[in-house]
Structures are given as structure tokens and as C-alpha cells.
Amino acid sequence: FLVQETSSTQDEARRLAREGFPPGSVVAAERQTAGRGRFPERRWQAEEGKNLLFTIRLDAACARLPALPLRVGAALCRAAIAQAGTIGAAVRPEDIRLKWPNDLLIRGRKAAGILCEAGGEGVFAGIGVNCNQRSFPNGFGATSLALEFGVEVDRWRFLGLFLGALKSELENDDWRAGIEELLWKRGERVTFIPGLPGRGEPVEGRIAGIDPAGSLLIAAEEGAAPLAFAAGELRRARGAS
Numbered sequence: 001f002l003v004q005e006t007s008s009t010q011d012e013a014r015r016l017a018r019e020g021f022p023p024g025s026v027v028a029a030e031r032q033t034a035g036r037g038r039f040p041e042r043r044w045q046a047e048e049g050k051n052l053l054f055t056i057r058l059d060a061a062c063a064r065l066p067a068l069p070l071r072v073g074a075a076l077c078r079a080a081i082a083q084a085g086t087i088g089a090a091v092r093p094e095d096i097r098l099k100w101p102n103d104l105l106i107r108g109r110k111a112a113g114i115l116c117e118a119g120g121e122g123v124f125a126g127i128g129v130n131c132n133q134r135s136f137p138n139g140f141g142a143t144s145l146a147l148e149f150g151v152e153v154d155r156w157r158f159l160g161l162f163l164g165a166l167k168s169e170l171e172n173d174d175w176r177a178g179i180e181e182l183l184w185k186r187g188e189r190v191t192f193i194p195g196l197p198g199r200g201e202p203v204e205g206r207i208a209g210i211d212p213a214g215s216l217l218i219a220a221e222e223g224a225a226p227l228a229f230a231a232g233e234l235r236r237a238r239g240a241s
């Protein structure tokens with residue numbers, strides 16, 4: 001389902017769900033007037049007609065799946081890797097990474113973000129993918145598939161690849177190892193700010209992986225058991241590239 005303009009595809013998907021659109025339905029928009037980010041102060045802004053802005057309604061049972069946002073993020077990574085491969089893009093699979101909990105990074109820059117909201121008619125996974133937009137006036141550290149791949153991309157092909165990858169990711173009980181392989185900075189030193197943005201005391205350590213609930217494991221000291229964090233934000237370690 002494609003609309004030209006909406007406040008947010010999250011609102012549009014909820015409205016359609018109330019009208020009977022079943023789980024698995026996707027609503028996309030060419031333009032959002034109030035696109036939401038994961039945090040209230042971060043609006044999602046995108047040039048009209050160049051990107052993918054969509055929400056998929058998932059079954060209410062998905063709310064009980066461990067690490068749902070991570071799995072959605074992993075599906076985005078797999079779609080980007082597959083599309084890059086088929087068009088011979090100037091990017092290696094290892095340049096396409098999942099920044100915990102669910103940002104798609106290409107060469108360390110953010111190309112897509114995910115907002116999962118549950119309640120009412122089920123789970124709504126809202127996804128913004130920068131596809132063919134080439135300049136990001138306010139987007140510090142933002143990029144697009146076209147900028148990184150070196151060619152324009154077929155947005156709807158990306159959507160198809162993503163939906164296929166999401167199905168496999170949600171059906172895979174053995175999701176953890178595959179996602180750990182995709183993690184940005186896995187095994188490297190990072191700074192982690194636990195909890196809500198700007199609230200927690202930074203933790204420095206090495207990314208050790210994710211636990212069975214999808215929490216991020218950070219080894220603050222060599223040899224000590226890693227600490228698990230359910231929420232927070234990853235940064236590059238001070239002085240790291």
C-alpha cells in the first residue's frame with residue numbers, strides 16, 4: 001500500500017490495521033510530515049520520493065519474540081548485502097553492519113533506522129531507508145544506499161529483499177550467531193551510554209556479543225564477565241576511527 005503523504009507511516013499502519021489490513025501488510029509513503037525517530041527529539045527527515053519510508057504490521061505474537069528490533073535490523077543488513085551483490089556495488093559485505101540495537105550502517109554511516117512500536121493491533125515496525133537521497137543537510141553521519149553503492153538503487157527491489165530476509169529472520173530460532181556476525185564493532189572497544197540518551201554514565205569496553213534476549217554484551221575489563229545492556233547508545237571509543 002503506497003500513500004503520497006502521511007504524518008507517519010506508523011499512524012497510517014495503525015489506521016489501516018483498524019480497518020482490517022492483516023499482519024504482514026506494508027504501508028509506504030513518499031513523504032512524512034511528522035516522521036518519528038526512536039527518541040522524541042529525533043525526527044526522521046527524508047527527501048520526498050527518494051527513499052523508503054514504510055511500516056510493516058507484524059502479528060501481535062511477534063512482541064514476544066526475543067530481540068525483535070535486532071532481527072528487523074539484521075534483515076535490513078541482509079537486504080543491503082544482497083542488493084549490493086547483485087548490482088556489483090562498490091561496497092563489501094563487511095562494510096554493511098548492524099549498529100546495536102537496530103541501525104543499518106554502511107562504512108560506519110547510518111543508512112537506515114527502525115522504530116518498533118507495540119500495542120493495540122499488534123507490532124508496528126517502522127523503517128526508514130535512505131535510498132537515492134544524496135545530500136543530508138542536518139544528518140550528521142548519515143548516508144544512503146546510492147551514495148555508498150555508487151549507483152541509484154531500485155527502492156522496491158530493496159523492499160522485496162528486506163521482506164524476504166525478515167521472514168527468514170523471524171522464523172529462525174537460531175538467530176543469535178548470525179546477528180553477532182553482523183554487529184558493528186564486534187570485538188572492538190567502544191563507548192556505551194546505557195539507558196535513555198544523555199542520562200547514563202558512559203561505559204568503556206569491548207563488544208562481546210549479544211545475550212539470548214538481544215541485550216548488548218560489553219566486556220569492560222579483560223577476563224571479567226561481560227555486562228548486559230537492554231537499552232542505550234553505542235559510540236566509537238574515544239580516539240578510535
Ligand code: BTN
Pocket residue numbers: 007008009010032034035036037038039042044052053054055103112113114115126127128129
Ligand atoms: C531511528 O533511527 O531513530 C528510527 C527511525 C525510523 C524512521 C521510520 S520512517 C518510516 C516509519 N515512520 C515513522 O514515523 N518512523 C519510521
